[in-house]
Amino acid sequence: MSARAGIIVTGTEVLTGRIADRNGPWLAEELRTAGVDVAHVLIVGDRREDLRSALLFQVASGVDLVITSGGLGPTADDLTAEVVGEVQGRPSELDPDLERRIGRIVDALLARRGWRVDPAATAASTRKQALVPRGAAVLEPVGTAPGLVVPAGGGRSGPPVVVLPGPPAELQGMWPAALADPAVERALAGRAELHQRTLRLWNTPESELAATLRDLGPTLGGLEITTCLRGGELEVVTRYSPAAQPAYDDLVVAMQAAYPGALFSADGRTVDDIVAEALLARHLTIATAESCTAGLLAGRLTERAGSSEWVLGGQVVYSNAAKRELAGVPQELLEQVGAVSAEVAAALAKGARARLRADLGVGITGIAGPGGGSPGKPVGLVHLCVAGPARQLAREVVLPGTRADIRTRSVTLAMHMLRELLDGIPVQHDHGRARRDSNPQPPDP
């Protein structure tokens, strides 16, 4: 059994959905690689009683460590340090030396940004952030707020609580110091390594996978398997202790036999990884021409560092004028078959290739809705075309969901079409390298 942790994410803005929490997922992944399992993530607003009950639940839930994020700022709704101190039996008191250190950081920050603020206001904010539960260890600020490690005190037993700031950059910067704290090290001493591996399938019904896993049942001992369908991809994530490695290897062999076409990744790589590596290995470049997705495919292709090696650029051809003038789609074609058609998708892919002399071109045109649909061309209808030097792939789909769903799903479908096209192009080291060396790319924007 590995060590277990509970996470509390504070913030009314997270609870009410105004901002998406990034700290819970990040901490869960860091803990996993440190051999610590997460039992629960609890999101709670900036209300004293709700925060207290969340802490009492986590502290009593049998976990080895509790971690909080957020609520360490200067405003009155920042309650975490104080409430954690109460729950752990350690009342807060001013740490004058910490107050001076925070003061210096705030002064430097304000000077750098050229902001003029009332000194009394700054001093009050600084003093609030220097209130520390008695006996807690201070984690030095990465931004302006210090973190804390607060062991159970005042006759209480239970896990220590690690208190981290809400801004992701500050939380992440402080995490190594938190893990190195002696109380945290003691709490996690019993941790055992836990592997996590992912299989990814494209275009496979979940009920079929469920049947496969039921049939394999007897051979799956020691594997914790979870499945998740999203945007047409089915993820099978397995967690297991090192002793169960043979059972996992058997699962992979069985899945490869059952889903020879659909299982596109057994080594953790995403479709984004596969497409980027395939383009790089083949020394091929790519350009896009997007209507309904309006730049989202180009944005996704350039998410990774180094993508200027293969992405030349693209066009957002939202209006018909842009389709004509940027991608060279003939006006007659737009009039004859309409902007949302297989012919225009192919013309966009061809135009994207030609315009930037890219090896691969992608064209996407569709109706993301909610308006603009008709009986013959409903909302969700999307035509895609991926064109290479020797071959092109075309798809017509009617996607369900909201405008955002249809756009995101179209981009994912384009990624899988790229994966398929690239899979059919052999890697030719010498030829490609010679061509690219004569036309070097600048560093990444």
Add this chain to the structure above:
Amino acid sequence: MSARAGIIVTGTEVLTGRIADRNGPWLAEELRTAGVDVAHVLIVGDRREDLRSALLFQVASGVDLVITSGGLGPTADDLTAEVVGEVQGRPSELDPDLERRIGRIVDALLARRGWRVDPAATAASTRKQALVPRGAAVLEPVGTAPGLVVPAGGGRSGPPVVVLPGPPAELQGMWPAALADPAVERALAGRAELHQRTLRLWNTPESELAATLRDLGPTLGGLEITTCLRGGELEVVTRYSPAAQPAYDDLVVAMQAAYPGALFSADGRTVDDIVAEALLARHLTIATAESCTAGLLAGRLTERAGSSEWVLGGQVVYSNAAKRELAGVPQELLEQVGAVSAEVAAALAKGARARLRADLGVGITGIAGPGGGSPGKPVGLVHLCVAGPARQLAREVVLPGTRADIRTRSVTLAMHMLRELLDGIPVQHDHGRARRDSNPQPPDP
């Protein structure tokens, strides 16, 4: 006091951060508009004991209603219905009529997609999904999984548990039926309206806002104020009962006096709303030319339905060749000042305008990193230019954070520059309308 609810989001894929939860935020917002406050959102993996302890916590936490999402599928890790039944004292039993209804839905789904699946496997999946806690109300499937309303039974007291499926479209489609269920209506009978209003400030330090709110303290009775800094925007969200409306009106007046330039929205509108409405009111069109953001600004400008009224298109000028050939940036300029420069940002904005004869053009060029920086041009350096018919705005910034942070923050900064430029352009109804009527836009892609 309004009615309160607790939410449990199940799924190891959510707990471990592999996918971002969309259901908790959506439910929180729906509940808020229904006058129900959310106390906690608890995320839990697909493990029986963890799900049980999460349910026991929520049921005992004093809330009026508990809502779960996820864990209703056909695979063995889908445990929710069964565990909710146990916690509520209602063992599960097969509902044969529901089994037939699900069977028909699954058959139709498989036929539509042309998938061939072993009938025995399908039948087993269907049977599992038709197991219902005794005495629970069934919410008819929107996808294939039914939802449930499970009141406390077997001598237990406590709130009813509403069990909803995990796919957001299914959960959202089922929600009206859940709210109309008699047990849910009874549980929420005591609810009272709660207003929520948002003030948005640009480029304001949080410590200054904290001081302003401290000074206003005595006049803020009955207001629950939370603040949140993200991407350079500071959000001040206030929740209050209708009786506190005068106190909120006073807060708005005081904030407008304290932050005349920075307070850009007091009516809930986002910068996206303001820019879209300003373009529409002025009958102006826009085009983009993006290097480091690579289509993300165009993607954001087209997020809303109807944006084809003002977005003509754009260019993703990732390589220098694309900057030259798509946006017409002179090669000499690229050689003299480099691709990341104020001059090239201005040339991109100008090129974007000219190429599509748009009224407004935006140029963005920068170093998103992590590589490609130099002492003179560090990672995070971004030049932006927003050009209109009579005036242009330029900004040079060095943004902190990851590659993704730098790209997202650049897009937000461009939105605020557009807001500022548009604010200086008067609305001229007749002139603009005449021009646009002679050149109508097609419906949204």
